[in-house]
Amino acid sequence: MRLAAALHDQPTLVTEPLATTPVTFLQGDWKMGNLGTHPDGRTILIDWAYPGSGSACYDLCWYLALNRARLPESKEATIARFRTALERAGVETAGWWETQLDLCLVAIMATFGWEKALGDDDELRWWEEQVRQAVQRQGW
Numbered sequence: 001m002r003l004a005a006a007l008h009d010q011p012t013l014v015t016e017p018l019a020t021t022p023v024t025f026l027q028g029d030w031k032m033g034n035l036g037t038h039p040d041g042r043t044i045l046i047d048w049a050y051p052g053s054g055s056a057c058y059d060l061c062w063y064l065a066l067n068r069a070r071l072p073e074s075k076e077a078t079i080a081r082f083r084t085a086l087e088r089a090g091v092e093t094a095g096w097w098e099t100q101l102d103l104c105l106v107a108i109m110a111t112f113g114w115e116k117a118l119g120d121d122d123e124l125r126w127w128e129e130q131v132r133q134a135v136q137r138q139g140w
Contacts, residue, residue, distance in 0.1 A: 003106065003109075003110070003131065003135065003140075004109065004110040004113050007106070007107070007110040008110065013140075014103050014106060014107045014110075017099065017103055017138075018055050018100065018103050018104075018107075020096075020099075021055060021096040021099060021100040021103075022055075022056070022091075022096060022100075023053050023054055023055060023056075024053070024054070024055075024056045025051065025052075025053060026050075026051060026052055026053065026054045026056070026058065026059045027045045027048060027050070027051060027059060028048075028049070028050025028051050028052060028059070028062075029047055029049060029050050029062070030045075030059050030060075030062050030063035030066070030067075031062075031063065031066040031067055032066075032067050032070050033047075034046050034047040055100050055103070055104055056082075056086065056100070057097075057100045057101045057103075057104035057105075058104045058107065058108070060078075060079065060082050060101075060104070061101075061104040061105055061107070061108040062108060063078070064078060064079075064108075065108050065111075065112045065115075065116075065127075066112075068120075068123055075126065079101070083097060098137065099138070101134075102133075102134035102137055102138055103134070103138070105127075105130045105131060105134050106131050106134050106135065106138075108127075109127050109128075109130075109131045113127070
């Protein structure tokens with residue numbers, strides 16, 4: 001709770017270090033209700049209300065937070081699949097991935113922590129543990 005309050009008061013705790021990591025074009029609202037499937041198997045994204053530039057891991061963490069009950073695999077597997085897909089597409093993730101993922105996990109928890117606190121205990125514990133580990137790795 002103290003970390004979320006600190007981030008709300010001083011968002012630069014996350015935004016400044018994130019600015020040192022790569023950015024990409026984001027859809028901004030990765031949730032199951034905004035996904036479809038093209039006849040050839042590709043994923044279609046609809047509802048482009050929040051597009052912009054940002055950290056790829058932010059869209060990933062948003063997806064994890066909003067789709068927890070509908071994920072076809074664990075959050076860890078989803079994270080690994082996302083990183084593998086980036087690397088398969090030629091994106092070098094060494095040197096920035098862990099930092100960006102940590103910062104985005106913290107940012108999403110500051111955004112959706114209230115929802116996690118009112119929901120499933122296992123879900124809240126997963127996010128709390130991820131944030132605890134991220135804070136430790138980032139030396140905060």
